[in-house]
Amino acid sequence: MSGLALDGLTKRYGSFTALQPTHLTIPHGQFVCLLGPSGCGKTTLLRMVAGLDSPTEGRILLDGTDITHKPAHQRNFGMVFQSLALFPHLTVGENIAYPLRIRGVPKADQGREVDRLLGLVRLPGVADRAVSQLSGGQRQRIAIARALALSPKLFLLDEPLSALDAKLREAMQIELKLLQERLGITTIVVTHDQREAMTMADLVVVMSQGRVRQAASPIDVYRRPADSFVADFIGMTNLLNGHVSAGSLAVEGGALAVPGLPASGPATISVRPEELRVHREGAGPNRLPGTVSFIRDLGSHVEMRIDVAGREMIAVATPQDRPMVEPGQRVGVELPPTSCVVLPS
Numbered sequence: 001m002s003g004l005a006l007d008g009l010t011k012r013y014g015s016f017t018a019l020q021p022t023h024l025t026i027p028h029g030q031f032v033c034l035l036g037p038s039g040c041g042k043t044t045l046l047r048m049v050a051g052l053d054s055p056t057e058g059r060i061l062l063d064g065t066d067i068t069h070k071p072a073h074q075r076n077f078g079m080v081f082q083s084l085a086l087f088p089h090l091t092v093g094e095n096i097a098y099p100l101r102i103r104g105v106p107k108a109d110q111g112r113e114v115d116r117l118l119g120l121v122r123l124p125g126v127a128d129r130a131v132s133q134l135s136g137g138q139r140q141r142i143a144i145a146r147a148l149a150l151s152p153k154l155f156l157l158d159e160p161l162s163a164l165d166a167k168l169r170e171a172m173q174i175e176l177k178l179l180q181e182r183l184g185i186t187t188i189v190v191t192h193d194q195r196e197a198m199t200m201a202d203l204v205v206v207m208s209q210g211r212v213r214q215a216a217s218p219i220d221v222y223r224r225p226a227d228s229f230v231a232d233f234i235g236m237t238n239l240l241n242g243h244v245s246a247g248s249l250a251v252e253g254g255a256l257a258v259p260g261l262p263a264s265g266p267a268t269i270s271v272r273p274e275e276l277r278v279h280r281e282g283a284g285p286n287r288l289p290g291t292v293s294f295i296r297d298l299g300s301h302v303e304m305r306i307d308v309a310g311r312e313m314i315a316v317a318t319p320q321d322r323p324m325v326e327p328g329q330r331v332g333v334e335l336p337p338t339s340c341v342v343l344p345s
């Protein structure tokens, strides 16, 4: 197969398992984001792919070849890691040329390659500048350019944009995505920012506690979360626990018609805030009665917090669709059946 395959990749430190046996296939040219809270094993996984750490068990295959024990410097992967900062005493051009020099690329070709790479990251003409003369965003672009020297087979980045302010970060996410699309290089980025992952990735790998919870497209992890962790971690959601009875889900406050329920027993559903409909009338199909506790108008959308049988639900509406309700008002919260996702118990 063309691409990267992890076959039971595992990392243990003594009795602690940082990465549970992981199976993952990444087709050639994909942009993958490893996403999860701090300590979930994202960096551990990336470092093993990079060859900076060795797995306790399992194999790493690149285009069908086992590279598990190949030293990092022989893998020809581009890396942007915090531990691989730019050399402050070298110019921009010298920094980018560094990997070329190590590999014995002739001097004349080095200059040409540096210019090409600076063009790629949209910073032409800065080769002679000192690194200290660059802004944070420019430095990150240089680190990316350096990592892309020698046309690597894989491009690996660990939280590459985390030091940038919110606006620049968003701009760089789009830039990085477009660059990756142009180059068609298989890319793996570690991030704990779900918006960042949704912006850039073809494949989002959601991790928690050393385990891959779901690996799917951004829209699938959002619309069809594999479990309550993923549903809660990706964006906002309403999780409702209930019991299946006579074909519907009995929850605090009422009974709901939900497609795909188990025949009996407990069940949990997830409903996104923008799917909820808030009515001034409490009664109606798939409605739960509640009381508005808080409303905030964020300009682009209105967020309503509603107390339903002692639990808080969140509904979001556009300014155009905003229901005319006030805090303290009794309302009906409609959960359209097709928007309810049944999660495995």
Ligand SMILES: Nc1ncnc2c1ncn2[C@@H]1O[C@H](COP(=O)(O)OP(=O)(O)OP(=O)(O)O)[C@@H](O)[C@H]1O
Residues within 6 Å of the ligand: 013, 016, 018, 036, 037, 038, 039, 040, 041, 042, 043, 044, 045, 192
């Ligand atoms: N050398 C080590 N020895 C022992 N435990 C380690 C070592 N390296 C990492 N760990 C542990 O393995 C777990 C996963 O660490 P990892 O760095 O992969 O997390 P992460 O998801 O990248 O988190 P963050 O977003 O905070 O960087 C953590 O609990 C960490 O403490």
